[in-house]
Amino acid sequence: MHRFFAPDIATTLALPEEESRHCVRVLRLVEGDEIEVIDGAGTLYRCRIAMAHNKHCGVEIISQQACPPHWGSKIMVAVAPTKNLDRIEWMAEKCTEMGVDRITPLLCRHSERKVLKTERLHKILVAAMKQSLKAQLPQLDELTPVEDYLAEESDAQRFIAYCDESLPREERKSLAQVYEPNRDAVVLIGPEGDFDPQEVVAAVKAGFVPVTLGESRLRTETAALMAVATMHAILSVKC
Numbered sequence: 001m002h003r004f005f006a007p008d009i010a011t012t013l014a015l016p017e018e019e020s021r022h023c024v025r026v027l028r029l030v031e032g033d034e035i036e037v038i039d040g041a042g043t044l045y046r047c048r049i050a051m052a053h054n055k056h057c058g059v060e061i062i063s064q065q066a067c068p069p070h071w072g073s074k075i076m077v078a079v080a081p082t083k084n085l086d087r088i089e090w091m092a093e094k095c096t097e098m099g100v101d102r103i104t105p106l107l108c109r110h111s112e113r114k115v116l117k118t119e120r121l122h123k124i125l126v127a128a129m130k131q132s133l134k135a136q137l138p139q140l141d142e143l144t145p146v147e148d149y150l151a152e153e154s155d156a157q158r159f160i161a162y163c164d165e166s167l168p169r170e171e172r173k174s175l176a177q178v179y180e181p182n183r184d185a186v187v188l189i190g191p192e193g194d195f196d197p198q199e200v201v202a203a204v205k206a207g208f209v210p211v212t213l214g215e216s217r218l219r220t221e222t223a224a225l226m227a228v229a230t231m232h233a234i235l236s237v238k239c
Contacts, residue, residue, distance in 0.1 A: 098229060
């Protein structure tokens with residue numbers, strides 16, 4: 001059954017214009033056909049097309065079902081966007097497919113990318129949510145200075161991954177060893193030039209635990225994906 005995204009489906013009883021066009025003009029669905037609609041907040045609706053209009057496809061809700069994230073505790077990643085936009089888009093897509101609750105683009109001292117428009121990233125997250133049969137859309141933040149992110153109050157486990165050999169590497173522990181699957185968690189991933197040493201010191205003072213993601217030196221987007229995959233792997237075994 002075809003699945004569509006409509007955040008206000010419960011009140012509007014209609015698909016947004018872009019989804020309506022895809023439903024009626026591209027897929028050629030007609031009145032009476034049944035579809036699935038997700039609101040991005042964790043609810044799946046089974047609907048019947050009531051008015052097959054390519055700009056305002058009206059629906060009748062047949063049933064609804066709560067579909068909370070299957071991984072339970074929140075998984076969050078804060079990562080400095082790469083200079084090559086395709087790579088950060090790929091990362092966001094794959095993290096959403098695996099399951100992530102929040103993605104925060106970070107602005108760091110060594111960031112190659114100083115500006116980030118999130119409209120296209122949002123569309124990628126929506127497509128990945130639908131493709132992976134999820135009903136909850138990850139929170140996508142605007143580009144956030146790392147010092148502002150460090151100042152946020154949170155009860156989540158806080159980790160920071162870095163490669164800089166001038167920093168105390170013996171203090172780092174494997175994320176797989178220190179992550180507690182029954183608690184919310186966030187992992188900070190730096191830019192291509194890594195975090196500035198002062199940023200790492202500030203993060204540790206703010207309660208972030210230095211971690212390693214393995215023996216290989218990973219690209220920024222790969223490190224973010226590795227962090228999310230590690231937490232999912234532990235959740236699948238211990239929960």
